[in-house]
Amino acid sequence: MQDAVLAMLAKEPSHGYHLRARLRQSLGLLGESMNPGQVYVTLARLERAGLVVCERADGLPDRPERKVYALTPAGQERVTAWLAEVSWPKPDLAEFHLKLIAAAAARLADPIELVAAQRRELLRRLAETQRAALAEPAGSRAVLLLEGIVLRLQADLRWLEACERAWSGAAGKTGDEGEPGGRDDDEAEGA
Amino acid sequence: MKVSSAVLRARGLVKQHGHGQGRVRAVDEVDLEVPEGQTLAVMGPSGCGKSTLLHLLGGLERPSAGEVWLAGRRVDTLSERALARLRRRSVGFVFQAFHLMEELSAAENVELPALLAGFSRREARRRAGFLLEQVGLTGRARHLPSQLSGGQRQRVAIARALANEPLVILADEPTGNLDSTATLDVLRIFEELRAAGQTLVMVTHDERVAATADRLISMRDGMFVDDTRLAGDATGWLGGLIGLEG
Numbered sequence: 001m002q003d004a005v006l007a008m009l010a011k012e013p014s015h016g017y018h019l020r021a022r023l024r025q026s027l028g029l030l031g032e033s034m035n036p037g038q039v040y041v042t043l044a045r046l047e048r049a050g051l052v053v054c055e056r057a058d059g060l061p062d063r064p065e066r067k068v069y070a071l072t073p074a075g076q077e078r079v080t081a082w083l084a085e086v087s088w089p090k091p092d093l094a095e096f097h098l099k100l101i102a103a104a105a106a107r108l109a110d111p112i113e114l115v116a117a118q119r120r121e122l123l124r125r126l127a128e129t130q131r132a133a134l135a136e137p138a139g140s141r142a143v144l145l146l147e148g149i150v151l152r153l154q155a156d157l158r159w160l161e162a163c164e165r166a167w168s169g170a171a172g173k174t175g176d177e178g179e180p181g182g183r184d185d186d187e188a189e190g191a
Numbered sequence: 192m193k194v195s196s197a198v199l200r201a202r203g204l205v206k207q208h209g210h211g212q213g214r215v216r217a218v219d220e221v222d223l224e225v226p227e228g229q230t231l232a233v234m235g236p237s238g239c240g241k242s243t244l245l246h247l248l249g250g251l252e253r254p255s256a257g258e259v260w261l262a263g264r265r266v267d268t269l270s271e272r273a274l275a276r277l278r279r280r281s282v283g284f285v286f287q288a289f290h291l292m293e294e295l296s297a298a299e300n301v302e303l304p305a306l307l308a309g310f311s312r313r314e315a316r317r318r319a320g321f322l323l324e325q326v327g328l329t330g331r332a333r334h335l336p337s338q339l340s341g342g343q344r345q346r347v348a349i350a351r352a353l354a355n356e357p358l359v360i361l362a363d364e365p366t367g368n369l370d371s372t373a374t375l376d377v378l379r380i381f382e383e384l385r386a387a388g389q390t391l392v393m394v395t396h397d398e399r400v401a402a403t404a405d406r407l408i409s410m411r412d413g414m415f416v417d418d419t420r421l422a423g424d425a426t427g428w429l430g431g432l433i434g435l436e437g
Binding site: 029030032033116119120123124125126127128129130131132134149150153154157 | 382398403404421422432
């Protein structure tokens with residue numbers, strides 16, 4: 001959040017409320033749930049860190065939303081560093097992976113059931129995200145963000161399919177259906 | 192969920208291919224109720240029997256055992272002729288490969304099932320105009336299928352499936368042949384159909400298409416292994432994504 005707010009100030013000095021409006025516009029429906037005070041809290045922190053200064057205040061001096069903020073040279077530097085930085089959110093799959101292994105080892109739960117429950121939840125999220133994307137007005141930039149969330153959910157769903165295949169193979173199913181070999185385990189990624 | 196009668200119902204449905212040792216049950220003792228206004232997606236790996244199930248529900252194939260009921264009427268025992276009439280009047284099909292009539296224009300392709308279902312020529316024409324507008328193809332009404340993109344052809348096919356005011360639409364991999372942009376157009380239309388209360392059953396391996404449905408059934412080896420409601424209460428999960436930390 002701090003980096004994003006800083007980078008938005010790189011265009012020109014701005015009021016807090018203007019920054020907030022730009023954030024909301026970029027995030028679409030996701031931005032609706034943004035805490036209204038968050039931008040001001042972030043700006044105050046950035047000011048304490050010497051990355052922004054309050055240039056002037058229009059109208060009433062003690063109302064934070066009337067303050068115009070600008071980047072300091074240190075703020076400029078940090079924006080440049082942020083843009084150059086290659087980072088990506090970690091997909092946290094290890095926890096679920098270990099959950100399946102622990103559940104199976106201790107016979108606490110059927111891993112296939114755990115996968116199915118996870119899959120149901122992800123599909124609900126996919127449905128919700130997709131509806132949000134369809135509800136965005138034409139030309140909205142936020143659609144691109146929602147599209148990214150959809151694609152990640154699809155990747156996770158594909159991984160769950162692989163989990164299901166692997167764990168069904170491991171459990172040998174109930175063994176009463178005389179079906180040798182199980183499913184197409186050779187077809188690594190599925191379609 | 193509102194209380195409503197099942198438009199489509201199946202009991203102990205079985206479809207068997209082959210005999211003796213080589214016998215395969217494509218659909219294995221399936222029970223299903225689809226209430227009016229529900230959109231249902233059936234997912235599963237290829238070969239799980241989902242397309243066969245759809246064909247049985249639409250009367251395109253006959254079951255080896257079990258029953259299919261459409262709007263309170265048993266259909267698996269009907270004569271070929273009665274079955275064909277029922278399909279013309281009450282069911283709309285959408286196929287992966289579109290199956291449009293190549294020598295007819297988009298509008299004529301949509302009019303045809305309306306005429307076959309007993310609409311007057313004028314009503315059929317009006318309905319076709321309305322439906323093509325719904326799928327965003329008013330400007331393409333006079334085009335032949337060969338002059339349309341894959342996505343446009345599938346939208347014509349969806350309009351055609353709606354032309355007879357069907358009790359249920361059955362869609363078999365409706366986005367199977369489409370690129371992602373065209374898929375989004377179909378998603379949008381399916382979302383509108385859901386909102387409009389059109390009963391719809393689709394089989395698909397595309398999670399995005401499935402995610403437009405109210406309900407999702409997973410199929411493996413001819414059987415249902417999961418049945419989930421997708422629509423309804425928002426989980427509030429999306430909003431939580433923007434807890435962009437200080």
